[in-house]
Amino acid sequence: MLDFPGAKAAFTSRMEFISPNAAEAVPCFRILDDLGRALDGSDIPEIDSSLAVKMYHTMVRLQTFDSIFYEAQRQGRISFYLTNIGEEALNVASAAALTKDDVVFPQYREHGVLMWRGFTLDEFANQCFSNEDGHGKGRQMPIHYGSEKLNYFTISSPIATQLPHAVGAAYGLKMDRKNACAVTYFGDGGSSEGDFHAACNFAAVLEAPVLFVCRNNGYAISTPACEQYKGKHAIQLLAGRGYGMTSIRVDGNDALAVFKAVSAARKLAVEQSKPVLIEAMTYRVGHHSTSDDSTKYRSGEEIAHWRSVRDPVLRFRRWLESNAWWSVEDEKELRGAARKEVISAMNQAEKKNKPPLSELFTDVYDTLPRNLLEQEATLRDTVSKNPPSLAPH
Amino acid sequence: MAAAAMAQKVLVPCSSSSSCGKVQFSPSRVHTQAIAFGGELSQSSSRKNKSLALKAVAGETSAPVTAKSGHEILLFDALREGLEEEMARDPTVCVMGEDVGHYGGSYKVTKGLAEKFGDLRVLDTPICENSFTGMGIGAAMTGLRTVVEGMNMGFLLLAYNQISNNAGMLHYTSGGQFKIPVVIRGPGGVGKQLGAEHSQRLESYFQSVPGLQMVACSTPYNAKGLMKAAIRSDNPVILYEHVLLYNLKERIPDEEYVLCLEEAELVRPGKDITILTYSRMRHFVLQAAKTLVERGYDPEIIDIRSLKPFDLFTIGNSIKKTHKVLIVEECMRTGGIGASLRAAIVDNFWDFLDGRPECLSSQDVPTPYAATLEDATVVQPAQIIVKVEQMLQGLI
Numbered sequence: 001m002l003d004f005p006g007a008k009a010a011f012t013s014r015m016e017f018i019s020p021n022a023a024e025a026v027p028c029f030r031i032l033d034d035l036g037r038a039l040d041g042s043d044i045p046e047i048d049s050s051l052a053v054k055m056y057h058t059m060v061r062l063q064t065f066d067s068i069f070y071e072a073q074r075q076g077r078i079s080f081y082l083t084n085i086g087e088e089a090l091n092v093a094s095a096a097a098l099t100k101d102d103v104v105f106p107q108y109r110e111h112g113v114l115m116w117r118g119f120t121l122d123e124f125a126n127q128c129f130s131n132e133d134g135h136g137k138g139r140q141m142p143i144h145y146g147s148e149k150l151n152y153f154t155i156s157s158p159i160a161t162q163l164p165h166a167v168g169a170a171y172g173l174k175m176d177r178k179n180a181c182a183v184t185y186f187g188d189g190g191s192s193e194g195d196f197h198a199a200c201n202f203a204a205v206l207e208a209p210v211l212f213v214c215r216n217n218g219y220a221i222s223t224p225a226c227e228q229y230k231g232k233h234a235i236q237l238l239a240g241r242g243y244g245m246t247s248i249r250v251d252g253n254d255a256l257a258v259f260k261a262v263s264a265a266r267k268l269a270v271e272q273s274k275p276v277l278i279e280a281m282t283y284r285v286g287h288h289s290t291s292d293d294s295t296k297y298r299s300g301e302e303i304a305h306w307r308s309v310r311d312p313v314l315r316f317r318r319w320l321e322s323n324a325w326w327s328v329e330d331e332k333e334l335r336g337a338a339r340k341e342v343i344s345a346m347n348q349a350e351k352k353n354k355p356p357l358s359e360l361f362t363d364v365y366d367t368l369p370r371n372l373l374e375q376e377a378t379l380r381d382t383v384s385k386n387p388p389s390l391a392p393h
Numbered sequence: 394m395a396a397a398a399m400a401q402k403v404l405v406p407c408s409s410s411s412s413c414g415k416v417q418f419s420p421s422r423v424h425t426q427a428i429a430f431g432g433e434l435s436q437s438s439s440r441k442n443k444s445l446a447l448k449a450v451a452g453e454t455s456a457p458v459t460a461k462s463g464h465e466i467l468l469f470d471a472l473r474e475g476l477e478e479e480m481a482r483d484p485t486v487c488v489m490g491e492d493v494g495h496y497g498g499s500y501k502v503t504k505g506l507a508e509k510f511g512d513l514r515v516l517d518t519p520i521c522e523n524s525f526t527g528m529g530i531g532a533a534m535t536g537l538r539t540v541v542e543g544m545n546m547g548f549l550l551l552a553y554n555q556i557s558n559n560a561g562m563l564h565y566t567s568g569g570q571f572k573i574p575v576v577i578r579g580p581g582g583v584g585k586q587l588g589a590e591h592s593q594r595l596e597s598y599f600q601s602v603p604g605l606q607m608v609a610c611s612t613p614y615n616a617k618g619l620m621k622a623a624i625r626s627d628n629p630v631i632l633y634e635h636v637l638l639y640n641l642k643e644r645i646p647d648e649e650y651v652l653c654l655e656e657a658e659l660v661r662p663g664k665d666i667t668i669l670t671y672s673r674m675r676h677f678v679l680q681a682a683k684t685l686v687e688r689g690y691d692p693e694i695i696d697i698r699s700l701k702p703f704d705l706f707t708i709g710n711s712i713k714k715t716h717k718v719l720i721v722e723e724c725m726r727t728g729g730i731g732a733s734l735r736a737a738i739v740d741n742f743w744d745f746l747d748g749r750p751e752c753l754s755s756q757d758v759p760t761p762y763a764a765t766l767e768d769a770t771v772v773q774p775a776q777i778i779v780k781v782e783q784m785l786q787g788l789i
Binding site: 103105134135136137139140144146147148153154156158161162163164165166167168169171172173174175176182194195197198199201202205206362363364365366369370371 | 487513514516518519521523524525526527528529530531532533534535536537539554555558559562563564565566567568569570571572603604606626627628655702705
């Protein structure tokens with residue numbers, strides 16, 4: 001055996017380069033087939049009807065909110081929006097497997113996690129319209145939600161910067177010996193950022209209780225996954241075996257599989273103080289955001305296929321129906337009610353005032369320093385001497 | 394400049410108790426009488442009629458003399474003492490960085506702490522500045538008080554995104570929900586032939602980022618006091634240490650003290666000119682002052698300490714007295730602390746100035762390795778003497 005500080009390995013006299021394509025692709029764990037039927041030999045997780053129905057309600061509400069607010073941006077009522085379409089099961093099922101004490105560090109396509117935790121439609125709408133009731137006090141773009149109460153950390157646009165934060169939070173949880181873990185989400189694109197690699201490495205070396213949930217949805221704006229990384233299972237093997245982390249690849253469009261995998265991962269992380277990587281395969285049905293037209297880089301047929309036949313919400317609904325937990329009437333009623341609620345929240349939020357000028361300068365620091373008090377005074381002076389169009393509400 | 398009634402901003406000083414109040418600005422303006430400017434030029438001739446200041450430095454130490462005798466300490470150890478006291482006092486304080494744990498830190502600032510508090514609270518991290526700074530921010534957002542050590546401040550350029558977009562911003566963008574009580578510290582400044590990448594002045598690059606607070610220590614006394622204050626602050630604070638000052642020795646009090654982050658330090662009171670400086674340049678200024686005092690000049694020397702925000706109360710009161718300002722800094726001429734300080738002085742104290750605020754800065758070059766070249770890159774005491782004399786003789 002060779003005993004270098006860097007590695008202990010056996011000798012070999014044969015010079016053999018390791019081909020990157022040698023290993024088989026990591027298999028993908030699923031419980032339900034594409035039509036929502038349990039596969040043979042599957043082990044259905046323990047989900048009773050009320051939990052399952054609650055999950056379904058949240059998925060539908062999320063889908064409805066996304067559609068209506070996307071259209072609102074198109075009509076010029078808000079400046080920006082991005083949807084979770086195609087990833088509803090991943091969002092909601094992963095959230096349902098966590099406890100409220102687990103701290104979530106999202107990228108930006110995880111509104112369903114926040115919705116599951118109890119962020120109301122009004123709260124979502126207030127943030128999108130950046131009115132005075134929004135938690136962010138109008139400081140961030142739409143969909144950059146954050147809720148200290150719900151342990152959902154405020155979204156910051158740059159990719160993957162939340163990954164080291166999650167490791168830091170996990171470090172704190174480990175120190176306090178809390179029965180909780182950190183959970184962070186990112187996309188296939190995010191796995192290219194330096195922060196991803198360092199965060200995985202750190203978490204493994206430091207034995208931090210954090211779940212890395214990769215939403216491998218196939219596209220990073222226009223860059224397809226095959227141009228994002230070379231190995232056919234790069235994220236898996238790299239982050240998993242490469243960095244020394246337990247990992248799993250799961251069908252992200254299968255709510256039951258996601259629920260089961262995340263539950264087990266969480267248990268491992270909390271009980272053994274270890275990081276776990278979950279690569280959830282899914283598909284980004286919507287455009288990257290309202291600033292994107294994805295028909296420029298993928299076919300309309302591909303989008304339509306995943307929107308309809310491969311819809312994770314429909315797949316889960318079929319399973320609910322097979323258990324006689326859901327009916328056509330329930331569907332009609334829920335869709336109607338959800339639509340009404342979302343539109344009402346939107347209209348209310350739109351009517352509210354924008355935050356007052358005084359909120360321009362607060363929260364930069366804990367108290368206002370001299371220069372900001374001065375700047376605020378100057379601004380008020382300017383506004384008072386100018387036409388009402390410049391004045392705050 | 395109109396000699397009419399002049400607006401004077403009312404500034405309330407920071408009270409320097411251990412739980413200090415911040416500098417408050419009252420927006421009401423108090424109109425005072427105009428100052429006649431003609432009289433100021435007679436300052437230099439009036440010096441001949443008065444007794445000259447004899448001492449370059451106000452006292453033997455800058456620390457107050459107390460009933461206890463205090464103890465002598467080197468600057469790196471004073472930092473360590475402050476950190477250790479805070480870690481003992483508050484179990485949420487922790488340190489992370491490269492080689493801070495069992496190695497005790499590259500500059501021994503964390504020496505012995507891992508043994509005392511365990512290697513989780515004094516955490517050795519793999520090499521990725523962006524990541525461990527991000528970790529520190531995440532941990533701070535979830536209830537810890539983290540001290541992130543950059544082995545050299547220059548390496549923290551790799552962490553710029555985390556420092557600016559996250560530490561600086563998240564309190565604001567979250568609507569005040571999440572606070573980030575992180576201290577980011579490490580050695581910076583121009584050393585002795587450490588090469589360009591290890592000779593950075595990061596205060597120049599970070600000073601613009603809203604949400605950050607910045608302080609620079611220069612003596613064992615203020616190093617310990619600022620370390621403690623930075624840890625107790627709920628804002629993200631960058632504490633700039635200088636790579637060549639770690640072995641400075643000074644006698645500091647035995648009893649506990651915490652300094653005010655926003656306060657400047659009056660090092661030497663004087664009447665002729667206000668010299669504003671910080672970090673290593675403070676000591677160059679003091680060295681130059683010995684010669685200046687011998688030649689009959691009476692400089693007022695202020696170590697600004699607080700780089701963001703500036704202590705305009707202390708600075709302003711000095712300028713109102715002397716009417717002349719020289720800034721001596723290690724930042725480069727372009728875009729440094731000096732550039733911003735000049736602008737702030739012009740904005741606030743224009744009516745009290747006899748001439749433009751002057752500034753001695755480093756050259757706008759990457760710091761070269763060769764000793765002679767390196768010395769020519771930064772300000773030297775001889776230059777300070779020449780500049781002050783030029784200013785006080787009315788030559789510029």
